[in-house]
Amino acid sequence: MAAVIPSRLTALTRLRCSIFQTSYNPTSVRTGAKYLRARLRGPSMVKYYPAVINISQLARQYPSLELVNEDEEQRLQDIEDRKKRGKGAPKKAKTKGTFYNSLGSQLLSIILFLNS
Amino acid sequence: MPNIRVLRDIKARHGVRANEIARRAYLYVARNQSLPPQVRHQAQLQLNTFGRYTRPTTVKNRCSETGRGRGIMSEFALCRFQFRLKALKGELNGIQKASW
Numbered sequence: 001m002a003a004v005i006p007s008r009l010t011a012l013t014r015l016r017c018s019i020f021q022t023s024y025n026p027t028s029v030r031t032g033a034k035y036l037r038a039r040l041r042g043p044s045m046v047k048y049y050p051a052v053i054n055i056s057q058l059a060r061q062y063p064s065l066e067l068v069n070e071d072e073e074q075r076l077q078d079i080e081d082r083k084k085r086g087k088g089a090p091k092k093a094k095t096k097g098t099f100y101n102s103l104g105s106q107l108l109s110i111i112l113f114l115n116s
Numbered sequence: 117m118p119n120i121r122v123l124r125d126i127k128a129r130h131g132v133r134a135n136e137i138a139r140r141a142y143l144y145v146a147r148n149q150s151l152p153p154q155v156r157h158q159a160q161l162q163l164n165t166f167g168r169y170t171r172p173t174t175v176k177n178r179c180s181e182t183g184r185g186r187g188i189m190s191e192f193a194l195c196r197f198q199f200r201l202k203a204l205k206g207e208l209n210g211i212q213k214a215s216w
Contacts, residue, residue: 029149029150030147030148030149031148031149031150032143032144032145032146032147032148033144035140035143035144035147036140036144038140040136040137040140041132041136041172042129042132042133042134042136042172043133045129045132045133045172045175046129046130046133048129048177048180048193049118049122049125049126049180049193050180050193052118
C-alpha cells in the first residue's frame with residue numbers, strides 16, 4: 001500500500017467535517033462547545049419528587065372551604081400537652097446577656113472606686 | 117410532609133432550573149481556550165458569584181417518603197426499606213419478590 005501524504009489526510013478530515021457538519025478542530029482546542037451541546041438537566045431535576053398538596057396554603061386561599069390541616073392541629077395539640085407537663089420551650093429572654101451586662105457594670109464601679 | 121433536607125433539595129432543584137442557561141453561557145466562555153484569558157477569567161468570576169443552590173452538584177436524590185439520603189433507588193425515588201415495604205404491598209408496578 002502506498003503511503004498517504006499528510007496534507008491529503010488533513011484535506012480529507014476537513015471535507016469530512018463539512019459533510020457531517022462538525023467543526024474542524026485539528027489541534028483539539030477546548031472550545032467549551034460541550035456545555036452548549038449538553039441537554040438542560042433542570043426540568044427533569046424538578047420532577048423528581050412527587051407533587052405534594054399544600055393544605056395550609058389552600059386553606060389560606062379559600063377560607064370558605066373551612067379546610068383543617070390535621071398535621072398542624074396535631075402539632076399544636078402536642079405543644080399544648082407538653083406545656084401542661086412543664087416540658088415546653090422556655091420563654092424568650094427580654095434582654096440579651098443580662099448576666100454579663102451586670103458583671104461589666106460591677107467591674108466598672110470597682111475600678112471607679114479604686115481610682116477615687 | 118417532607119422534612120427539611122427534602123425541602124432544601126427541592127429549593128436547590130428549582131434554583132438549578134432557574135439559573136441553568138446563564139451558568140451554561142458563562143461555562144462556555146470560561147472553558148473556551150480560543151478566547152482571551154481576561155475574558156475567560158471574568159466569566160469564571162461571574163460563575164463564582166452564583167449561589168449555593170444554583171449548582172447541579174448540590175442536588176441529591178433523596179427518599180420521597182422518609183427523606184433518607186443513602187440507599188436510594190432513584191428510579192422510584194425511594195430508599196431501600198421504603199422500596200421493600202411498597203413492593204411487598206404491591207404499590208410498585210412490575211416489581212415482585214423473587215423466589216425460586
